[in-house]
Amino acid sequence: MFDIVIVGGGGAALVAAIEAATLGKSVLVLSKHYPTQSQTSMAQGGINAALYPPDSCDSHIQDTLKAGVGLAKEAIVQEVCRAAPKAIEWLDSIGMPFSRKGEAIAQRRLGGATYPRACYAQDYTGLKLLHTLYDNAVKLGVALRSRTFLLNIIEEDGVCKGVSVLDMARGKVEQILAKAVILATGGYAKMYGALSTNGFGSFGEGVAAAMRAGAKLSDLEFVQFHPTALKKSSILISEAARGAGARLIDQEGQEIGGELWTRDRLSRAIFEAMEEGREIFLDMRHLGKEFIEKNLPQERKLALLYEGVDPLKEPVPIRPVAHYTMGGIDVDENMQSSIQGLYAVGECTNAKLHGANRLGGNSLLELVVLGKKAAQSAAQMEQAPQQKLFERTKIDTNFIKAVFALPNQIDFWERQEFLSKIMYHNCGIVREEMRLKGVLSVVRQHQKELAFMGVRDKSPLMNKELINFLEYGNMVELAEAVLVGAIQRTESRGAHFRADYPQRDDKKFLAHTMIWKENGVLCADFKPV
Amino acid sequence: MKIKIKRFHPHFEPPSIDMEYEVDNAPTLLDALLQIKRQKDRTLTFDYMCRSGVCGSCAVRVEGKEVLACQHIPKDGEYIEPLSVVDVIRDLSVRLEDALVTLGSSKAYPLDMQKVAMNEEDERLIERQSDCILCSGCLSSCPVYESNEAFLGPFALSRVWRYVADKREQAKKEHIDAVVQNGIWDCTLCGNCTQVCPQGIDPKNDIVMLQSKAVQFGYQNPNLGGFGSFGLEF
Ligand SMILES: Cc1cc2nc3c(=O)[nH]c(=O)nc-3n(C[C@H](O)[C@H](O)[C@H](O)COP(=O)(O)OP(=O)(O)OC[C@H]3O[C@@H](n4cnc5c(N)ncnc54)[C@H](O)[C@@H]3O)c2cc1C
Ligand code: SF4
Ligand code: SF4
Ligand code: FES
Numbered sequence: 001m002f003d004i005v006i007v008g009g010g011g012a013a014l015v016a017a018i019e020a021a022t023l024g025k026s027v028l029v030l031s032k033h034y035p036t037q038s039q040t041s042m043a044q045g046g047i048n049a050a051l052y053p054p055d056s057c058d059s060h061i062q063d064t065l066k067a068g069v070g071l072a073k074e075a076i077v078q079e080v081c082r083a084a085p086k087a088i089e090w091l092d093s094i095g096m097p098f099s100r101k102g103e104a105i106a107q108r109r110l111g112g113a114t115y116p117r118a119c120y121a122q123d124y125t126g127l128k129l130l131h132t133l134y135d136n137a138v139k140l141g142v143a144l145r146s147r148t149f150l151l152n153i154i155e156e157d158g159v160c161k162g163v164s165v166l167d168m169a170r171g172k173v174e175q176i177l178a179k180a181v182i183l184a185t186g187g188y189a190k191m192y193g194a195l196s197t198n199g200f201g202s203f204g205e206g207v208a209a210a211m212r213a214g215a216k217l218s219d220l221e222f223v224q225f226h227p228t229a230l231k232k233s234s235i236l237i238s239e240a241a242r243g244a245g246a247r248l249i250d251q252e253g254q255e256i257g258g259e260l261w262t263r264d265r266l267s268r269a270i271f272e273a274m275e276e277g278r279e280i281f282l283d284m285r286h287l288g289k290e291f292i293e294k295n296l297p298q299e300r301k302l303a304l305l306y307e308g309v310d311p312l313k314e315p316v317p318i319r320p321v322a323h324y325t326m327g328g329i330d331v332d333e334n335m336q337s338s339i340q341g342l343y344a345v346g347e348c349t350n351a352k353l354h355g356a357n358r359l360g361g362n363s364l365l366e367l368v369v370l371g372k373k374a375a376q377s378a379a380q381m382e383q384a385p386q387q388k389l390f391e392r393t394k395i396d397t398n399f400i401k402a403v404f405a406l407p408n409q410i411d412f413w414e415r416q417e418f419l420s421k422i423m424y425h426n427c428g429i430v431r432e433e434m435r436l437k438g439v440l441s442v443v444r445q446h447q448k449e450l451a452f453m454g455v456r457d458k459s460p461l462m463n464k465e466l467i468n469f470l471e472y473g474n475m476v477e478l479a480e481a482v483l484v485g486a487i488q489r490t491e492s493r494g495a496h497f498r499a500d501y502p503q504r505d506d507k508k509f510l511a512h513t514m515i516w517k518e519n520g521v522l523c524a525d526f527k528p529v
Numbered sequence: 530m531k532i533k534i535k536r537f538h539p540h541f542e543p544p545s546i547d548m549e550y551e552v553d554n555a556p557t558l559l560d561a562l563l564q565i566k567r568q569k570d571r572t573l574t575f576d577y578m579c580r581s582g583v584c585g586s587c588a589v590r591v592e593g594k595e596v597l598a599c600q601h602i603p604k605d606g607e608y609i610e611p612l613s614v615v616d617v618i619r620d621l622s623v624r625l626e627d628a629l630v631t632l633g634s635s636k637a638y639p640l641d642m643q644k645v646a647m648n649e650e651d652e653r654l655i656e657r658q659s660d661c662i663l664c665s666g667c668l669s670s671c672p673v674y675e676s677n678e679a680f681l682g683p684f685a686l687s688r689v690w691r692y693v694a695d696k697r698e699q700a701k702k703e704h705i706d707a708v709v710q711n712g713i714w715d716c717t718l719c720g721n722c723t724q725v726c727p728q729g730i731d732p733k734n735d736i737v738m739l740q741s742k743a744v745q746f747g748y749q750n751p752n753l754g755g756f757g758s759f760g761l762e763f
Contacts, residue, residue, distance in 0.1 A: 034625060036663045037576075037584040095639040095695065097659045103646045121659070127583050128659050135688070139638035146626075169618055199579040232556075235581050302581070305600070306556055413567055456571040459538065462619040465571045 001387075002028045002143075004378045005176055007150050007163060007206060008184030009035030011126070011364065012346025014133035015371025016182050016378075021140040023379045028176065029137070030148040030165060032201070032467070036134050039186055039199045040367070043126025044238050045110050046118025047091075047368070048361035049084035052104065055115035057082045064362060067112050068355020069494045070510050071219060071529065076333060076353050080362075080369045087368040088119055096132045097121055110360035111239055111263055118361035123238070123298055129364060149467060150185065150205055151399075153213035153342060154385075154392045160213070160342035161385035164396040168467065171460025173400050175393035177385045180341050180378035183210060183329065184371070187347035189223060191475050191482070192322035192428065193420025197229050197236040206348045208474040210329045211481065216338040216516045218350045218527075220327035220478075221485035224358055224495045225429050227257075227266040228282055231317035233306040237282060237299050239360070244295055246284040249315060256280060264357060264429075264495050267320035271429040274319060281315030320429060324363065326354045326495065327485070330514065335374035338516075341381050345374035352512070356494020403466065406454025415446055415453070416472045423479060427486050432499045440483045446476045484524050485513040532561060532603055534573070535610040537617050547608075558609070559587055559599040562621075575621035582727065585662035588612055588669070589621050595666035595725040612669035628665050628682070635681040636707040637688035640700035651696045658691035658735060660728040667722035667732055673715055681712040683722035683732035690735035693742060705743045713739045714751050 004020050006013045009031030020027040029035065050060040060081040065072050088105065092098060098119050099106040109116040121128040137144065147168040154161045154175060162177035185206025190198040211217055228237045228248075242248075248256040248266075250273060257266045270280050284292060284299075289312050292300055296311070303309050303316045329337050329344040331351055336343050345351070346367050353366050422442060426435040450473060457465040491505035492498050511526035533549045550569060555561035559577055566573045578584040580599045587598040590610040611617045616624040632638070667683040674680045681689075686708060693704050713736050722732040740750065 033578055033584075033586065034629070034663075037578050037586045039579070039584075041583045041585075041662070042579050042581065092697075093642055093644065095642055095692070095697070097652060097655050097695075100647055100649045100652045103648045122656065124583070124660060127662065131659065131661070131663070135632070135638035138633050139636075139640075141633075169624070199584060201578050233580065305602070308556070459540070459572065459619070461538065461540070462574055462622050464574050464622070465566075 001384055002026045002176075002178045004028075004180050004182060004375070005030065005163060005178035006182045006184055007031070008038070008186060008346065008348070009033060009144070009146065010038035010184060010186055010346060011040035011130055011133060011367035012371045013182070013184035014130070014137050015368050016184060016345060016375040017137050017142045018133065018140060019372040019375035020379060021137075021142050023375065025379050028143045028145060028178070030145040030176070032147065032149045032168065034146045035137070035144060036130055038130060039202055040130045040364075041127045042199060043129070043364055044123045044236070046108060046120035046125050046361045047088070047129070047364035048113070048117045048359070049088045049119060049365065050081070050115070050117055051085055051088065051107065051119070055117055057084070059114050060084065060117060063112055063114055064353070064359055065355075067357045067359045067494070069357065069504070070355065070506065071222075071352065071494070071512065072355030073352035073529070076351055080353055080365060083369045084365055087365060091129070091132065091368065094132060094136050097128055112359045113361070126364065149470065150209055151396045151470075152392055153181065153209050153339070154390045155213040155339055155342070156390070158214070159340045161390060164393045166400060166470075169462050171400075171463060171466075173393065173397040175390055177387070179384055180343060180381035182374050182378050183342070183344040183348055184346045185348045187325035187328065188475070188478055189322040189325050191420065191479060192424050193417060195234055195420060195424040196322040197226055197234055198322070203471040203475045204325075204348070204478045205471060205474040206344070207328050208478045210337060210339075210342065210344065211477070211515070211517055213339060213342070214517065215342060216330040216514055217481060218327060218330040218512045218514050219485070220325075220482045220515060221489055221513060222326035222356050222495050223322055223428070223482070224263065224324040224326065225267040225320045226323035227263055227270055227320045228318045229321040230302060230306050231319050234321045235302050235306055236323070237302070237316070237318065241282060241284060241296055241299055244291070245287055246282050249281050249283050250278045251281070264497070267429050268497060270318075270320050280318055282318045283315040284311050285313065285315065322424070322428065324358050326350065326356065326358055330512075334377040335370060336377055343374045343378045345370050350512075356496065403454060403469065404458055407452060408454040408456060409452045410449055412453040412469055412472050415449070416475070419443065419446060419476070419479065427483055430497055430499050431486050433487065433490075436483055436487045440480065440487065443476060443480050443483060447480070450476070480522060481515045484522060485515060488524055488526075489513060530603065530605045532606070533608045534620070535608070536573075536620050537611070538619055552603070555603055557599050558589070558591065558596070558601040558603045561603045562598060574619040583662055585664035588664040588666045590669065595669050597664060597666070597727045600727060612665055614669050614671070614675050615665060625665055627678070628668050629663070631681045631685035632688065634707075635685040635689050635712060636704060637685045637692065639692055639695070639698060640703050642695075642697045643699050645697055647696050654694045654696075655691050657730055658687050658694070661688060661730055662728060664727065666725045666727060670721040670725045672719060672721065673717060677711070677715065679711045680715050681708060683736070686712060686716070686739060687730055687732040687735040690739050693739065701742070702746050705739065705746050705748070708739060709743060709748055713743060
């Protein structure tokens with residue numbers, strides 16, 4: 001038996017694993033991908049820390065609180081921003097190859113930051129961070145088990161006993177017990193399918209599993225959209241392009257938005273223009289060949305490969321797409337969920353650091369600072385669960401068997417594509433009651449139809465269609481919760497914009513949206529900040 | 530456009546067959562594979578995550594050469610196979626555990642990092658090597674690993690050089706000690722790994738660098754050593 005089981009292999013999981021191992025705990029990291037294949041590898045921009053004057057931790061705190069529009073918790077923001085310089089120092093001490101400017105760690109300015117505050121490693125900040133953490137986990141001999149898919153949290157009387165998982169290569173259900181479990185399974189922005197910058201992994205199974213086990217979720221309706229992704233592939237074109245002077249135009253050449261517009265305002269303007277049938281492009285022709293080749297080579301390569309468009313010669317078609325989920329498993333200041341012994345960290349949580357909107361560069365910081373904290377809290381759990389076959393495991397074993405026997409009269413993949421599309425158009429950048437309710441009824445219909453879906457691939461061995469189906473099942477369950485949050489919050493705040501309630505309403509909604517399940521029924525409430 | 534894929538399932542007889550599929554409008558090979566899976570054959574098994582060349586999940590061989598499916602533009606008639614040398618689980622999906630073990634056995638991690646000033650020049654020394662996405666493409670192309678699984682292999686050795694070349698790292702000798710057995714002297718410097726790396730990393734050159742560092746620490750290239758003793762015996 002392990003002291004701590006960590007589900008997930010991204011940045012949050014590996015920081016927690018390193019800290020737990022350093023504290024002398026036995027730890028197992030299990031994830032559906034190999035750890036270095038996690039979405040953390042995709043982060044390009046950087047990781048925030050106020051390192052040198054005139055920047056200061058106070059300024060970092062102010063910027064973060066401002067972006068959070070009342071829903072970021074001052075105590076946690078203080079804690080994380082003040083710990084940021086130490087976090088960078090720690091990363092440097094374990095080998096992170098940050099880019100330098102002279103002998104100092106180089107920093108760049110991301111949207112919403114008063115000063116250049118994001119430490120980076122070329123355009124590979126997340127990649128290099130993840131691999132540095134991985135190397136250190138290997139060094140410490142941390143047990144890493146990949147291609148292991150989380151099915152459920154094993155919970156009895158409000159206490160977490162472990163997890164039930166599917167061994168993907170063999171197709172077998174197992175239970176893994178531990179004194180404490182840390183979920184670090186990432187966000188759910190891939191719920192928006194092809195209209196998301198996220199990789200094929202972020203469907204939110206960890207969040208949905210926590211909800212099934214009775215844990216509280218919060219602020220799920222806050223989903224950040226990024227204004228500039230390639231139109232066909234939704235691959236992120238970083239803010240660097242606009243920062244360097246690229247312009248947003250429509251097919252007539254008319255300019256959209258202003259230089260200083262925030263991500264959400266710009267996303268909304270582009271979205272509305274597109275709903276009117278206009279096409280939007282990122283135009284960087286005027287920057288010149290030399291400049292583009294030197295400063296935006298990655299952008300040019302991606303545009304050529306995925307859009308078949310050379311930014312030197314033509315404007316690049318773009319659209320705003322889902323990028324980051326602020327909401328998630330509700331955790332207290334020790335990263336504990338509402339279930340004893342179940343902790344969570346990273347994008348799967350709502351630690352109230354980002355509030356209603358996240359600043360670029362703050363999530364990688366969250367992984368490092370709060371990842372350690374999650375491990376320290378989990379390390380306090382001393383009670384080993386009883387060694388027995390838990391009911392949950394039996395149910396899940398039968399469930400997987402049953403999935404193979406489902407009749408397959410409805411193709412889940414078609415359903416998933418449809419749901420993603422209507423989520424984007426109605427529960428995305430601009431929302432409105434009737435349309436949200438329409439999507440909600442579709443989601444409930446999908447839930448009922450699950451029994452008529454199933455998989456065509458009947459092999460137990462590395463059955464990726466089964467994994468896709470399980471991801472979809474979780475997504476449908478979680479989408480309901482996101483929609484309920486979006487319907488209940490009849491105001492506009494941060495990333496949540498209601499066309500029918502365009503004003504912010506502090507009297508009613510300076511509060512977190514709490515969502516949980518009781519005996520399978522979804523419950524919702526507001527908890528004042 | 531047609532592409533041919535080598536399928537594999539250990540429970541089937543025969544376990545391996547080639548299947549041809551028609552695809553259209555696929556900007557990348559990954560798009561083509563996804564299209565086949567969604568529209569034609571749900572049993573086709575392959576790995577992917579980021580679709581932007583950074584997660585390292587989707588390496589396969591096209592016409593015998595290692596590529597990332599998400600960065601490769603498919604062409605009519607191409608033959609797609611899984612990586613070689615590693616165990617195939619099913620179709621294009623391979624088991625990487627044994628390959629990743631080389632990172633531990635070669636000590637491809639920081640040993641004794643100290644706080645020392647680093648400038649842009651120092652950082653550039655490790656920039657390329659730390660671009661590695663652990664796709665295992667290089668390992669698949671390596672003839673030495675093919676015949677000797679104890680060989681530490683290109684990505685692990687490149688990563689060791691990344692730590693040796695890191696100005697903050699103090700335990701350089703310990704790193705070298707870890708790669709003289711089944712490591713730097715076993716490489717034939719054929720350069721396959723360098724040719725296939727999607728990140729433009731040059732493991733062969735990094736191995737040469739490790740060799741010269743080893744000589745500085747008093748190790749001798751065993752491939753050359755033989756002649757000396759031969760001369761003395763006479
Ligand atoms: C394109 C892009 C660019 C970004 N750029 C930046 C940036 O510049 N700065 C910044 O701060 N943030 C950035 N972000 C956000 C940031 O990358 C993420 O928030 C962060 O990496 C999340 O880390 P994580 O460890 O919580 O989750 P992830 O890295 O997503 O890892 C989740 C892990 O959980 C595992 N998992 C998931 N479901 C299951 C399951 N059912 N069973 C078992 N395992 C499971 C996965 O295999 C994976 O290992 C960016 C995001 C994207 C998509
Ligand atoms: S150069 Fe060396 S490591 Fe690279 S493929 Fe050839 S033998 Fe293998
Ligand atoms: S060195 Fe290149 S080919 Fe080898 S694993 Fe790393 S990225 Fe892949
Ligand atoms: S899918 Fe990530 S590298 Fe190809």
